[in-house]
Amino acid sequence: MMQRNYFVAKMPDEPGALHRAAEIVKRLGGNIDRIQYDKRIDPYTVFFEARCTEDEYQAMRSELEAIGYLQGKMSLPSFLKFHVVLPNRSGALFDFLNHTTAAKCNIDFLDFDDRGKHPERLTVSLTVEEAGAVDRLLEELKSVYPLEILEYDTTGQHLDETVFYIRFAQELRALVGEAEDAFLLRLLSDINHVAQELMNLGSDPKQAFSDVLRSGRGLRETSGKGFYADLQEVRLGNADVLCVQLPCGGNCYLLRNGSEVSMVDTGFGIYFRDLDRLMEREGWGGVGMVRNLLITHGDADHSGSAGLIAAPARMHQDTLEMIRRSNRAYGSDSEGSVLSEVYTKLINLFSGFSVSERPDTFPLDRRQSRGDFPVLATLDLAGMRCEVLEGFGGHTTGQVFYFLPEELVLFTGDSLINFDSLTEERKDFATLAKNLMTSVNVDSAKASKERKALLRLIEMEESARTDGRKCLVCGGHGAISVLREGKLVQHSPVRRWVAEK
Numbered sequence: 001m002m003q004r005n006y007f008v009a010k011m012p013d014e015p016g017a018l019h020r021a022a023e024i025v026k027r028l029g030g031n032i033d034r035i036q037y038d039k040r041i042d043p044y045t046v047f048f049e050a051r052c053t054e055d056e057y058q059a060m061r062s063e064l065e066a067i068g069y070l071q072g073k074m075s076l077p078s079f080l081k082f083h084v085v086l087p088n089r090s091g092a093l094f095d096f097l098n099h100t101t102a103a104k105c106n107i108d109f110l111d112f113d114d115r116g117k118h119p120e121r122l123t124v125s126l127t128v129e130e131a132g133a134v135d136r137l138l139e140e141l142k143s144v145y146p147l148e149i150l151e152y153d154t155t156g157q158h159l160d161e162t163v164f165y166i167r168f169a170q171e172l173r174a175l176v177g178e179a180e181d182a183f184l185l186r187l188l189s190d191i192n193h194v195a196q197e198l199m200n201l202g203s204d205p206k207q208a209f210s211d212v213l214r215s216g217r218g219l220r221e222t223s224g225k226g227f228y229a230d231l232q233e234v235r236l237g238n239a240d241v242l243c244v245q246l247p248c249g250g251n252c253y254l255l256r257n258g259s260e261v262s263m264v265d266t267g268f269g270i271y272f273r274d275l276d277r278l279m280e281r282e283g284w285g286g287v288g289m290v291r292n293l294l295i296t297h298g299d300a301d302h303s304g305s306a307g308l309i310a311a312p313a314r315m316h317q318d319t320l321e322m323i324r325r326s327n328r329a330y331g332s333d334s335e336g337s338v339l340s341e342v343y344t345k346l347i348n349l350f351s352g353f354s355v356s357e358r359p360d361t362f363p364l365d366r367r368q369s370r371g372d373f374p375v376l377a378t379l380d381l382a383g384m385r386c387e388v389l390e391g392f393g394g395h396t397t398g399q400v401f402y403f404l405p406e407e408l409v410l411f412t413g414d415s416l417i418n419f420d421s422l423t424e425e426r427k428d429f430a431t432l433a434k435n436l437m438t439s440v441n442v443d444s445a446k447a448s449k450e451r452k453a454l455l456r457l458i459e460m461e462e463s464a465r466t467d468g469r470k471c472l473v474c475g476g477h478g479a480i481s482v483l484r485e486g487k488l489v490q491h492s493p494v495r496r497w498v499a500e501k
Contacts, residue, residue, distance in 0.1 A: 222247035249301025296413035307354030318398030331397030394447025
């Protein structure tokens with residue numbers, strides 16, 4: 001069966017190299033669907049995808065590997081710089097280079113002048129990919145020539161940008177933990193595809209690589225000892241509500257009536273243990289106390305811990321399908337976008353996404369409505385009547401809103417957010433997703449309609465009340481807010497919570 005297969009090729013910077021690789025693909029029956037090479041980023045690495053059968057793919061890999069064109073390892077080369085004294089005779093340099101060629105070295109720098117201050121001394125810089133080859137080469141050279149080592153580095157610090165992708169892969173490895181080279185190569189190919197798409201839109205490709213690393217680092221640095229949260233507490237009749245603004249990504253809402261704890265959205269999976277400790281210290285008994293879990297939508301910062309919580313997660317069936325396909329653009333016109341697909345995979349990987357094993361989905365019963373939104377179900381949330389409102393699919397397909405009509409509380413997912421209440425750190429992290437996808441909404445037109453419909457709903461419900469109560473807007477990010485003169489304003493004080501050192 002024909003399928004798309006990826007190749008990460010390491011080619012010599014010489015005329016005809018790419019032509020030779022293309023000849024192999026053509027001769028073995030493949031059709032190249034995508035190719036990307038940019039000498040400004042890395043002069044030796046070419047990414048391409050070919051449509052072919054599995055047998056053809058393996059044959060191509062074998063031939064490319066045989067001529068040294070297939071990138072199969074992502075280990076950093078060792079760097080070596082030294083002085084060597086060559087005998088003053090014909091063929092001395094040729095004989096020396098026999099040793100370096102046999103060790104499969106790449107010569108980066110040579111400096112020799114018989115009229116200079118040291119007429120018999122050659123200065124050499126080289127890189128060696130094979131582990132242990134540098135030590136063997138040094139022992140061999142020392143037995144033949146006087147040698148002075150100037151620099152010897154196995155960390156990649158002295159390597160230039162000609163190994164950009166290898167450096168990048170090593171930084172990815174630091175973020176995702178121990179990973180096989182084959183996994184890193186597949187991931188690198190996906191990220192390169194995003195960079196290619198963004199470059200076609202006029203963006204700096206290296207900025208895309210930088211944003212990928214910043215996303216992963218931001219999550220790692222703000223979990224564990226670096227964890228903090230901003231807390232906001234509200235009393236609703238017999239229920240307590242705690243808004244937990246996590247360091248990066250979306251909010252988690254906790255509701256308690258007596259001993260029963262409910263949760264709306266979970267935050268990133270990487271924060272699960274931190275959230276558990278926060279709940280214990282704040283007197284909520286830990287995540288194990290959660291008996292009711294509601295998900296607004298399937299982005300990792302809203303549902304990423306669902307598989308770690310004992311209570312079954314309840315969500316829209318399109319949200320469940322989006323999670324299963326690992327593509328936040330599922331069900332939208334942009335479903336085929338590589339930007340959304342790869343971003344979803346990356347953020348799920350970096351953030352420790354855990355899929356709920358026993359999810360429940362809401363029935364698609366649209367016979368009732370609340371404002372412009374169909375009411376899919378009515379349920380109990382911490383002793384309060386809660387309506388599940390189906391969104392239009394602007395931010396993601398399957399996003400729902402949870403409305404408490406008696407208490408006048410609306411959980412709006414990512415369709416209504418008080419951006420003024422976000423810290424600079426949270427704003428910065430939010431821009432990374434936009435940079436890598438160009439938009440956080442899968443359908444901008446629907447997202448705009450959704451926001452306007454939510455604002456109309458809030459105004460309609462407030463105008464129907466005789467007690468003057470304002471609707472509490474619990475957005476997917478930022479502080480719980482109320483609507484004043486068309487603008488979201490923070491409702492109550494927020495306090496900073498930090499992990500114990």
